[in-house]
Amino acid sequence: MKLTGAKIFVESLKREGVDTIFCYPGGAILNIVDALYGESSIRQILVRHEQGAVHAADGYARASGKVGVVLVTSGPGATNTVTGVATAYMDSVPIVVFTGQVPTALIGNDAFQEADIVGITRPCTKHNFLVKDVRDLARVIKQAFYIAKSGRPGPVLVDIPKDVTQDVCEFFYPEGVNLRGYRPTYKGHVGQIRKAVRLICSSRRPVLYTGGGVISSEASHELLRLAEMLTIPVTNTLMGLGGFPGDHPLFLGMLGMHGTYAANMAVSTADLIIAVGARFDDRVTGKVDEFAPYAKIIHIDIDPTSISKNVRVDVPIVGHAREVLRKVIESIEEEWVSFSGFKEGIKEWLEEVQRWKREYPLTYIRDGTLKPQFVIERIFELTRGEAIIATEVGQNQMWTAQFYRFLKPRTILTSGGLGTMGYGFPAAIGAQVAFPDSLVIDIAGDGSIQMNIQELATAVNYSLPVKVVILNNCHLGMVRQWQELFYGKRYALTRIDGCPDFVKLAEAYGAEGLRIEKEEEVEAVLKKAFATKRPTFIDVRVNPFECVYPMVPAGASLREMILL
Amino acid sequence: MRHIISLLVENEFGVLARIAGLFSGRGFNIESLCVAESLDPTISIMTIVTSGNEQVLEQILKQLNKLVNVIKVVDFKDMDYVTREMVLVKVNATERTREEILRMTEIFRGTVVDVSQRTYTVMITGDESKIKAFLNLLRPLGIKELVRTGPIAIPRGDKIMKTREKGGEGNGEDVL
Numbered sequence: 001m002k003l004t005g006a007k008i009f010v011e012s013l014k015r016e017g018v019d020t021i022f023c024y025p026g027g028a029i030l031n032i033v034d035a036l037y038g039e040s041s042i043r044q045i046l047v048r049h050e051q052g053a054v055h056a057a058d059g060y061a062r063a064s065g066k067v068g069v070v071l072v073t074s075g076p077g078a079t080n081t082v083t084g085v086a087t088a089y090m091d092s093v094p095i096v097v098f099t100g101q102v103p104t105a106l107i108g109n110d111a112f113q114e115a116d117i118v119g120i121t122r123p124c125t126k127h128n129f130l131v132k133d134v135r136d137l138a139r140v141i142k143q144a145f146y147i148a149k150s151g152r153p154g155p156v157l158v159d160i161p162k163d164v165t166q167d168v169c170e171f172f173y174p175e176g177v178n179l180r181g182y183r184p185t186y187k188g189h190v191g192q193i194r195k196a197v198r199l200i201c202s203s204r205r206p207v208l209y210t211g212g213g214v215i216s217s218e219a220s221h222e223l224l225r226l227a228e229m230l231t232i233p234v235t236n237t238l239m240g241l242g243g244f245p246g247d248h249p250l251f252l253g254m255l256g257m258h259g260t261y262a263a264n265m266a267v268s269t270a271d272l273i274i275a276v277g278a279r280f281d282d283r284v285t286g287k288v289d290e291f292a293p294y295a296k297i298i299h300i301d302i303d304p305t306s307i308s309k310n311v312r313v314d315v316p317i318v319g320h321a322r323e324v325l326r327k328v329i330e331s332i333e334e335e336w337v338s339f340s341g342f343k344e345g346i347k348e349w350l351e352e353v354q355r356w357k358r359e360y361p362l363t364y365i366r367d368g369t370l371k372p373q374f375v376i377e378r379i380f381e382l383t384r385g386e387a388i389i390a391t392e393v394g395q396n397q398m399w400t401a402q403f404y405r406f407l408k409p410r411t412i413l414t415s416g417g418l419g420t421m422g423y424g425f426p427a428a429i430g431a432q433v434a435f436p437d438s439l440v441i442d443i444a445g446d447g448s449i450q451m452n453i454q455e456l457a458t459a460v461n462y463s464l465p466v467k468v469v470i471l472n473n474c475h476l477g478m479v480r481q482w483q484e485l486f487y488g489k490r491y492a493l494t495r496i497d498g499c500p501d502f503v504k505l506a507e508a509y510g511a512e513g514l515r516i517e518k519e520e521e522v523e524a525v526l527k528k529a530f531a532t533k534r535p536t537f538i539d540v541r542v543n544p545f546e547c548v549y550p551m552v553p554a555g556a557s558l559r560e561m562i563l564l
Numbered sequence: 565m566r567h568i569i570s571l572l573v574e575n576e577f578g579v580l581a582r583i584a585g586l587f588s589g590r591g592f593n594i595e596s597l598c599v600a601e602s603l604d605p606t607i608s609i610m611t612i613v614t615s616g617n618e619q620v621l622e623q624i625l626k627q628l629n630k631l632v633n634v635i636k637v638v639d640f641k642d643m644d645y646v647t648r649e650m651v652l653v654k655v656n657a658t659e660r661t662r663e664e665i666l667r668m669t670e671i672f673r674g675t676v677v678d679v680s681q682r683t684y685t686v687m688i689t690g691d692e693s694k695i696k697a698f699l700n701l702l703r704p705l706g707i708k709e710l711v712r713t714g715p716i717a718i719p720r721g722d723k724i725m726k727t728r729e730k731g732g733e734g735n736g737e738d739v740l
Contacts, residue, residue, distance in 0.1 A: 122582055123589045127632040130578070147632060181574060181635045305626040308619070 026073020028100025054084020059427025075113030090417025151184030213277015392448030422451025596714025
């Protein structure tokens with residue numbers, strides 16, 4: 001069957017099982033947009049800015065585990081996706097971004113709306129393609145989806161010149177992919193797993209440090225099993241939250257710059273760290289030379305480049321977190337005899353860890369003013385951890401990570417690696433598209449929400465009842481906090497006067513606008529917001545001078561926490 | 565520490581940019597880079613000379629391996645190999661020095677490939693130490709310009725670089 005490139009595109013997406021794409025049209029992709037017209041099996045969400053499209057696809061992917069898909073035009077359409085692509089790259093989120101390109105004959109001519117998007121995104125995609133011949137299109141789409149979701153997931157960009165969408169060729173969708181340069185490793189090395197189990201067996205102060213790899217490989221069940229069978233305490237990275245139940249007695253909370261006292265002390269004094277799908281990011285390790293000074297390290301990761309990059313590892317295991325954890329569990333079960341005294345042996349350690357949790361819990365001062373932490377605690381109580389929570393970046397993100405106890409994987413959508421302000425709202429929209437009946441909440445700041453506020457029109461347009469809780473402190477709070485602590489309270493460029501009235505703004509868009517000014521109003525207003533079927537902004541006037549604690553100053557070791 | 569690495573890469577446009585971008589983006593050094601088609605026309609071989617400590621080298625090798633267009637990374641560190649580089653050198657040729665240039669070129673088994681009234685252009689091939697020695701002898705005579713290919717390398721004996729492609733079991737459908 002001979003088809004145009006545009007039709008091949010649509011057919012290929014159907015073969016990949018794509019049910020939703022986030023788009024913004026333009027000249028270079030008009031043929032594709034036309035081929036999508038009336039195509040009921042693929043839901044097309046028209047956003048208001050291309051960055052919003054990519055974050056929405058990213059939120060859709062993180063919440064659902066499926067590949068998020070974006071379609072935008074050439075030039076500015078393509079360059080507007082870059083922040084979204086880089087965000088997905090840093091957090092290993094599987095998305096495929098299709099960009100239009102000027103006709104092949106014009107490439108390199110500085111044609112209208114031409115940008116070398118393949119060149120621009122080379123360092124922030126897992127891989128990218130320029131399709132120069134319609135006969136390559138189906139194969140490239142197949143490869144793009146395969147690369148995006150396999151191994152360590154990530155964004156793939158496919159650039160399609162306009163003439164390729166017009167040209168005609170025989171349509172044939174390949175069954176499989178054979179990329180001789182790309183063979184991800186899933187099964188962990190048996191000898192290394194055995195070594196790891198021996199190390200675990202001889203440890204007295206072990207801790208599990210787990211990250212986003214547990215979420216993307218769907219290993220949370222195995223993680224829980226491993227932790228419980230040996231009673232090993234667990235700390236999560238920001239990306240790993242939800243991978244282990246936040247209300248579990250073995251859970252220490254998040255570690256790192258704004259981690260809990262218990263988590264940071266545990267890794268600082270552990271004799272064994274079992275790292276699973278985490279990459280020893282600088283926000284996690286603090287001063288790297290003083291990170292976990294007494295610990296041997298087992299590192300399970302699907303990406304070999306993550307191993308021994310920042311921290312020397314004693315037992316590296318390259319593989320899929322779920323598969324490797326299963327093997328580790330099996331092998332512990334087989335050698336259960338040698339583990340007979342294990343729980344007894346780490347009893348003292350567990351008591352110490354529990355004492356830290358008891359003596360230095362996450363806390364804040366109740367002084368009659370409206371505290372952001374209080375609001376997040378109420379959100380957790382009202383949703384019982386059942387909601388999908390997106391965050392922006394900054395204080396709102398850290399307070400959410402600390403005070404909302406994530407119970408299940410894929411319930412937190414946050415830009416951990418790149419730290420992209422403006423991520424949360426469109427990501428929440430994407431998640432709401434994937435789960436129309438779930439409660440999806442974006443916990444935002446008054447700074448971040450203004451970075452992609454235009455997507456409120458998208459939410460209204462498609463009746464997506466996303467709730468945005470704006471922790472409005474009239475400042476770029478996290479930067480202000482650094483200025484307060486490290487720059488002599490010289491608040492340069494961090495007071496953002498001139499914020500709109502978010503309630504009126506929401507109403508102007510046709511959404512619901514609510515406001516909270518006092519503690520007493522919190523519960524009633526949140527309840528009202530969560531009950532409506534409309535997109536809602538809740539302007540929460542919080543204490544503007546609240547800081548996130550504990551805090552490890554940049555470059556300090558994890559033990560040097562500033563506590564409240 | 566200096567290292568020679570060879571890469572078997574897809575012979576496609578954009579591959580060189582990916583590799584160069586990886587080095588510059590991650591702050592790795594490239595001392596020289598030499599690339600051309602291999603016996604299999606779908607594969608190019610790149611020889612890269614880089615420098616860095618053990619940990620940096622380990623990262624370089626892993627990061628290169630991660631690129632989808634890189635089929636194989638060969639580290640010559642623990643391997644017996646032959647390396648050669650070619651140099652074209654334009655040197656001042658006066659009545660006084662002409663004879664000496666020719667004599668040295670002969671000793672080093674080089675060739676004079678171009679002649680003008682004031683210069684000789686000499687081609688020489690060899691490993692690093694030979695080329696260094698030759699250039700040191702020529703330097704006092706006045707080198708006007710120097711162009712080097714950078715080294716290329718191949719394993720000694722029966723061993724070839726294209727023995728095994730990337731490990732791992734992902735083969736298209738094996739997405740867990």
